[in-house]
Amino acid sequence: MSSSGTRTDLGRALCIITGASRGFGRVVARRVSELLKPGSALVLAARSGDELRAAAAEVTGAAAGGGGLRVHCVPVDLSLSDGLKELLDTVRTSFTEDMDHVLLINNAGSIGDVSRYMRSFTNMAEVDSYLSFNVSSSLCLTAGVLEACPRRPGLRRSVVNITSLCALKPHCSWVLYCTGKAARDMMFQGAGGGGAGRPGAQLLSRTSGH
Amino acid sequence: MSSSGTRTDLGRALCIITGASRGFGRVVARRVSELLKPGSALVLAARSGDELRAAAAEVTGAAAGGGGLRVHCVPVDLSLSDGLKELLDTVRTSFTEDMDHVLLINNAGSIGDVSRYMRSFTNMAEVDSYLSFNVSSSLCLTAGVLEACPRRPGLRRSVVNITSLCALKPHCSWVLYCTGKAARDMMFQGAGGGGAGRPGAQLLSRTSGH
Numbered sequence: 249m250s251s252s253g254t255r256t257d258l259g260r261a262l263c264i265i266t267g268a269s270r271g272f273g274r275v276v277a278r279r280v281s282e283l284l285k286p287g288s289a290l291v292l293a294a295r296s297g298d299e300l301r302a303a304a305a306e307v308t309g310a311a312a313g314g315g316g317l318r319v320h321c322v323p324v325d326l327s328l329s330d331g332l333k334e335l336l337d338t339v340r341t342s343f344t345e346d347m348d349h350v351l352l353i354n355n356a357g358s359i360g361d362v363s364r365y366m367r368s369f370t371n372m373a374e375v376d377s378y379l380s381f382n383v384s385s386s387l388c389l390t391a392g393v394l395e396a397c398p399r400r401p402g403l404r405r406s407v408v409n410i411t412s413l414c415a416l417k418p419h420c421s422w423v424l425y426c427t428g429k430a431a432r433d434m435m436f437q438g439a440g441g442g443g444a445g446r447p448g449a450q451l452l453s454r455t456s457g458h
Numbered sequence: 459m460s461s462s463g464t465r466t467d468l469g470r471a472l473c474i475i476t477g478a479s480r481g482f483g484r485v486v487a488r489r490v491s492e493l494l495k496p497g498s499a500l501v502l503a504a505r506s507g508d509e510l511r512a513a514a515a516e517v518t519g520a521a522a523g524g525g526g527l528r529v530h531c532v533p534v535d536l537s538l539s540d541g542l543k544e545l546l547d548t549v550r551t552s553f554t555e556d557m558d559h560v561l562l563i564n565n566a567g568s569i570g571d572v573s574r575y576m577r578s579f580t581n582m583a584e585v586d587s588y589l590s591f592n593v594s595s596s597l598c599l600t601a602g603v604l605e606a607c608p609r610r611p612g613l614r615r616s617v618v619n620i621t622s623l624c625a626l627k628p629h630c631s632w633v634l635y636c637t638g639k640a641a642r643d644m645m646f647q648g649a650g651g652g653g654a655g656r657p658g659a660q661l662l663s664r665t666s667g668h
Contacts (some may be wrong), residue, residue: 329582329583332582366597366600366601366645367600367601367604367605368601369597369598369601370598370601370602370605371598372539372542372590372594372595372598373539375593375594375597375598376586376589376590376594379586379589379590379593379594379641380582380586380589383585383589383637383641384582384585384586384589385582387576387579387585387633387637388579388580388581388582388585390576390577391576391577391578391579391580392580394577395577395580418644418647423597423645426644426645426647427593427597427641427642427644427645428641429644430640430641430643430644431589431593431637431638431640431641431644432637433640434628434636434637434639434640434641435576435633435636435637437628437636
């Protein structure tokens with residue numbers, strides 16, 4: 249994301265950012281918007297519509313070239329199949345033939361209740377819901393975006409998984425958070441492997457610093 | 459599980475083994491039954507009732523002391539809350555005050571379709587179901603067993619997570635399997651931490667050799 253590298257822009261891109269309404273995701277949305285060429289589209293997803301629209305207004309103000317960037321807000325709950333479907337519908341309609349880059353930033357995630365220890369997690373529906381939002385949705389969104397924007401010459405496809413030190417280092421009262429992050433890290437490591445399974449996309453895991 | 463260590467038996471124990479109807483789980487069930495003192499109970503869970511009853515018959519034949527061991531078969535699908543509840547009901551009724559050890563072996567797991575790569579996992583319900591069976595159920599079963607058999611002086615509580623090298627080393631067409639194993643490993647590492655969150659139980663992860 250740094251502009252000090254060999255590339256100073258992200259091209260004419262479709263960029264999708266989840267968890268874009270606040271915190272790290274909102275900062276990333278703004279920073280990315282400054283690196284997109286005119287003709288790009290930025291798809292921002294989060295649960296809160298109001299906060300998402302405020303984030304989009306910030307992005308529109310900060311975007312290089314002003315009107316050259318289309319910004320789409322998709323207020324959805326990604327722990328639900330319908331939410332994922334709605335986001336992918338917007339991805340499909342926002343992707344145009346003249347784009348040279350698709351960039352998905354899997355940032356959405358929930359910390360969960362970090363005051364609780366393993367022995368308190370007796371409710372499967374609660375754990376299922378946590379894993380659905382924090383693990384399944386990022387896998388299925390990644391697969392869905394790669395399907396919606398198939399490989400072709402001249403199209404770069406990049407997927408970033410926002411991770412944390414908690415993917416590697418356990419904390420006894422952060423059981424769900426560490427479990428979800430470890431699962432996502434492994435998922436992206438495995439998916440990035442070579443051979444016939446190579447998805448034709450660059451897959452990266454990057455920490456947000458916590 | 460080795461009888462060559464300082465302990466040559468597992469005590470008068472309640473031992474719960476998931477995925478006990480075949481393969482590694484079935485072998486473990488038989489081996490464990492040889493190390494249980496009279497007055498113990500062995501609870502075997504798996505989806506297939508027929509295979510489970512065959513495994514139970516093997517165990518009963520192999521058990522030291524013959525009639526001193528009660529064997530309970532619980533044919534359930536642990537990806538469902540009702541399955542977990544049924545297993546925990548049997549755990550509660552099998553646990554007696556004179557037992558000095560509770561041993562849970564979280565062995566159940568599914569390999570999934572290892573011919574498929576990340577880009578094919580667009581169906582959230584499929585991924586949710588995999589994670590529910592392979593991750594949520596072992597967390598909630600562990601929490602449920604610790605709740606059903608609360609700590610008291612003289613009671614040892616042990617939980618074993620059957621893991622795999624795939625928890626550490628990604629394979630590009632084993633996305634779900636590696637993800638599930640990494641999640642479970644982290645879950646047990648986190649839960650085993652010290653301080654106020656310590657569950658008063660020994661938590662171990664052991665590979666079955668693949």
